Amino acid sequence: MFEILRFLHIFSDAAYRAHCARYTEPDDEKFQQLVSEWDAMLAGGLRCGLVRPAVCSASLYACTDFVGAASRLRPSSVLAIARYQPDRADVYRAWMGDTEPGPRGEAMRERLHVSREDGRFKVAARDEVCGDCFGAGGQRTGQRCSACDGAGWFSRGGRQWRQLGRMLELRKLGPPTDQRYRRAYDAIG
Numbered sequence: 001m002f003e004i005l006r007f008l009h010i011f012s013d014a015a016y017r018a019h020c021a022r023y024t025e026p027d028d029e030k031f032q033q034l035v036s037e038w039d040a041m042l043a044g045g046l047r048c049g050l051v052r053p054a055v056c057s058a059s060l061y062a063c064t065d066f067v068g069a070a071s072r073l074r075p076s077s078v079l080a081i082a083r084y085q086p087d088r089a090d091v092y093r094a095w096m097g098d099t100e101p102g103p104r105g106e107a108m109r110e111r112l113h114v115s116r117e118d119g120r121f122k123v124a125a126r127d128e129v130c131g132d133c134f135g136a137g138g139q140r141t142g143q144r145c146s147a148c149d150g151a152g153w154f155s156r157g158g159r160q161w162r163q164l165g166r167m168l169e170l171r172k173l174g175p176p177t178d179q180r181y182r183r184a185y186d187a188i189g
C-alpha cells in the first residue's frame with residue numbers, strides 16, 4: 001500500500017501544480033508542460049482535460065482574482081485506498097478529496113482506479129462524485145438517489161471493470177472534512 005499511496009500523492013501534486021498554473025502561469029508552454037506531466041500518469045485515452053480560463057492578455061495571470069483563485073487550491077487528500085484483483089493483477093480504488101476546499105471543508109470529489117501498465121502505476125479510470133447524494137447513492141431516508149441511480153458516482157472515462165471482486169485490503173486515511181460526504185466515506189469497506 002505504501003507504493004500506491006506514494007503514487008497518489010505524486011498524482012495529486014501534479015494536478016495541483018497544473019491547476020495553479022492554469023491561473024498564474026503566463027507562459028502557455030509551461031502550462032502545457034504541466035498538463036502533459038499530469039496526463040502522463042493517466043492510462044490509455046484518459047486526459048486531464050484542463051484548459052485555461054479564456055483571457056486575452058498574459059497580464060491577467062497576475063491579477064488578484066486569478067492569484068486569489070490559485071491560493072485557494074491545494075493538493076487533494078487521499079482519503080481511502082482499497083486493493084482488488086479482478087483479473088489476477090492488482091487494481092486499486094482511491095477515494096480522493098478536492099483541489100479547492102469549499103466553505104464546509106474538503107469534499108470527497110473523485111474516485112480513481114489505478115493499475116500497473118508496463119510496471120508503472122497509471123490512473124486507468126476516473127469517477128466523479130454525485131452532487132445530489134454526495135456519493136452515498138441514496139438519501140438518509142433510504143430512498144435511492146435518482147441523479148446517479150444509486151451508484152453515488154459518475155464515470156468520467158477510462159476502463160470499466162464489470163466487477164472488481166472482493167476487497168482484499170483497505171486503508172482509510174481520514175474522512176473528508178465536509179461532513180455531507182461522511183456517510184459515503186463511512187460506508188467504504
Ligand SMILES: [Zn+2]
Nearest residue numbers: 130133145148
Ligand atoms: Zn446520487
